[in-house]
Amino acid sequence: MTGAEQLIERLERERRLSLSEYEALILAGRGETGADLRAAAAARAARVRDENYGNRVFVRGIVEFTNICQNDCYYCGIRRSNQEVARYRLTGDDILRCCEAGYGLGMRTFVLQGGEDGWYDDDRMAAIVRRVKGEFPDCAVTLSLGERSRDSYQRLFDAGADRYLLRHETADRAHYRKLHPASMSWEHRMACLCVLRGIGYAVGLGMMVGSPFQTARDLAEDLKLIETFQPDMCGIGPFIPHRDTPFRDQPAGTLEETLYLLSLIRLLCPDVLLPATTALGTIDPRGREKGVAAGANVVMPNLSPGRVRHQYELYDNKICMDDEPVMCRNCLDLRMRTVGCRIVVDRGDRRRADSAERKQTETEPE
């Protein structure tokens, strides 16, 4: 066993490494010489995923309800400064219709995602959450609305929201500064994550792999953060440049490194809910299947109305822009089966590692 393979073995056993060890693992997994190591990590990660969740893949239906954002993140296609994008907001009725379609297709989690759009103040947003929870009491509502105040997070939680996704983007302060304008702060992002957890949300964080200026050390810091924070969800995908952003000429992140990071995250956080993201499917036609084979257990099809999908393009060439939800659901089901997994009708809550043995005795709806 090589030194790097020993580190992976220890990562699975102890679920922690030092920052330098994470960095060494990331460097060892790069390029052609890292192929065997990446394959070994993926095999371990898929086994760990199976031990915790079986071969079941959870589905989250995403409703992208506003592409208006007060922020100007340098990597984002709907950033405030992009004049090329037509802006839209969905009504509560629009959102309900999207959820109805998803429910009929077996989705039991709805992710309400948007830019930081002040029009959706606490009253409006809480009313939307209450309506979705009232109509679909057996479903989880995940919010992905960016940074808000403690009171706002609390009000939305009290309205019934179950989970919150807030990507940290990078665990390194200096790197964060290179990806965001001075009006945004790494410290505030981290504070929001802690507030969300304190309120009682299931919390998701995550980062882009291969974002501009990212070093192996930065990724090591991301892994250290995941190790210490122990998120309920972790959304990672490759950086993909958008034509109307300052990063338009930057190279994209790679499929190989994103898959490898998915595997390492599964090993250090065995019961985390880990999506094979749409961005992964965008850089490789079988990216999502490969993500699941590398340890992921969540997919996130788009429920947004067809008329607005092209206006929510965070990066170039996003896939599934013209597919009806039913097509996406069936397509994902077939894709998952090619890697020995299956989509289930389930809220897909985090199952703590110590209750994994229950999976053997439960029956799952198809």
Ligand code: SF4
């Ligand atoms: S990444 Fe999020 S916060 Fe940043 S500009 Fe895009 S939508 Fe707004």
